[in-house]
Amino acid sequence: MPLRPLGVGEILDGAVSTMRAHWRTVLGIALAVAVITQLASTVAVGIWFPESGDLDALSNDPDPTLDEFSDALGGALGSLGVAMVVGMLGSVIATAMLTVVVSRAVLGRGVTIGEAWRDSRPQLLRLLGLLLLVPVLITVVMLLCLTPGLAAVAGDSANLALSFLFLGMLAGTVAAAWLWVRYCLAAPALMLEKQGVLTSMRRSAKLVRGSWWRIFGIQLLALILVFIVSSVVQMPTTFIATLVGGDGGTSLTGAAAATGWTSLIISGIGSVVASTISLPVSAGVTALLYLDQRIRREALDLELARAAGVPGYGDPQADRPTPGS
Numbered sequence: 104m105p106l107r108p109l110g111v112g113e114i115l116d117g118a119v120s121t122m123r124a125h126w127r128t129v130l131g132i133a134l135a136v137a138v139i140t141q142l143a144s145t146v147a148v149g150i151w152f153p154e155s156g157d158l159d160a161l162s163n164d165p166d167p168t169l170d171e172f173s174d175a176l177g178g179a180l181g182s183l184g185v186a187m188v189v190g191m192l193g194s195v196i197a198t199a200m201l202t203v204v205v206s207r208a209v210l211g212r213g214v215t216i217g218e219a220w221r222d223s224r225p226q227l228l229r230l231l232g233l234l235l236l237v238p239v240l241i242t243v244v245m246l247l248c249l250t251p252g253l254a255a256v257a258g259d260s261a262n263l264a265l266s267f268l269f270l271g272m273l274a275g276t277v278a279a280a281w282l283w284v285r286y287c288l289a290a291p292a293l294m295l296e297k298q299g300v301l302t303s304m305r306r307s308a309k310l311v312r313g314s315w316w317r318i319f320g321i322q323l324l325a326l327i328l329v330f331i332v333s334s335v336v337q338m339p340t341t342f343i344a345t346l347v348g349g350d351g352g353t354s355l356t357g358a359a360a361a362t363g364w365t366s367l368i369i370s371g372i373g374s375v376v377a378s379t380i381s382l383p384v385s386a387g388v389t390a391l392l393y394l395d396q397r398i399r400r401e402a403l404d405l406e407l408a409r410a411a412g413v414p415g416y417g418d419p420q421a422d423r424p425t426p427g428s
Contacts, residue, residue: 109395111321115328118387121208129383131216132200137378140193145371194382195231199223201386202294209394226293232300233293237286241279248275284319285311291393310396318392325388332384333377340373 105113122129200219207214214222252268286307293303311318344366397403 106398108399109391111324114321114388114391114395115325117391118205118325118384121205121387122383125204125208125213128204128214128216128219129201130379132204132219133197133379133382134375135216136193136197136382137375141371141375141378145367192231193378195227195234196223197382198234198290198386198389199227199230199294201383202291202390205387205390206291206295206394209391223294226297229293229300229303230290233289233303236300237282237289237304241282244278244282245275248272248278280319281315284315284322287311287318287322287389288393288396291390295390295393310393310400314396314399318396321388321392325385329381329385333381336377336380337370337373340369340376344369344373 109117200216200223203219203222204214249268249271252264252266252271255264255267286304288310289300289303289307292298292306292310293300296303296306298306347365347369394403
């Protein structure tokens with residue numbers, strides 16, 4: 104990574120280059136987290152919520168009973184909840200460890216999986232709190248924007264309710280996007296500067312100020328790229344799982360449960376591969392955005408050059424700061 108303000112292409116390329124240069128550590132972390140989280144999610148869904156597939160069966164039932172609808176909806180929501188909780192925990196660990204890897208890679212230093220774990224472990228609970236607090240804040244803002252529309256629905260005013268709901272959804276989406284970008288650099292600030300949750304959020308807001316549109320564009324571009332790559336990777340396994348779930352499992356085993364497990368396993372394999380690729384890219388882009396904003400605002404490139412031992416930037420042995428200093 105050049106020690107100067109980075110362009111959009113350099114940030115995206117830097118995330119991919121880090122994955123290539125330190126592939127053993129980066130892919131090892133991403134693969135381990137993806138396998139563990141996907142395995143836990145698949146087992147939980149397959150054992151505790153096997154009836155979640157009943158929601159699809161309701162589409163063929165013109166007059167379902169309230170109990171059938173409640174059972175199917177409860178199973179589907181339970182499956183989604185387990186997947187979200189397990190995915191959140193996996194995202195916390197992957198984000199923490201990959202941020203450490205990227206920060207060392209900027210200085211040309213390698214890091215093992217064990218070193219990344221030791222450096223990130225003290226901050227995991229704080230990072231979990233951060234990754235819970237920001238979505239809750241966004242959800243509260245969305246609900247506040249939708250409140251007038253929901254109140255109009257309760258008042259049996261259909262036209263007014265639709266208008267208020269549309270405007271509320273539009274306002275809520277804008278507010279959610281603003282909050283997401285405002286606090287998107289809080290995770291690397293928390294990890295690299297060893298700060299608390301609220302302090303890291305204020306730090307992110309300070310770094311984003313004046314560069315909101317640029318950061319929004321880069322993050323959105325990264326999300327689109329990750330979505331495209333993940334979709335392409337998962338497409339074959341999704342197609343196979345659909346075929347198996349349609350009739351293959353019943354004809355081969357004569358048991359619907361076997362079909363469900365087979366489909367879950369095949370889909371899980373695709374999710375693991377997609378997560379192994381997407382996690383390093385998304386974490387790398389966010390970490391490099393954080394470093395780039397500090398270079399632009401705080402001349403962090405001078406400290407990074409001294410830390411990396413670049414000639415002309417002082418004695419690297421006298422003071423070797425890290426990107427989080």
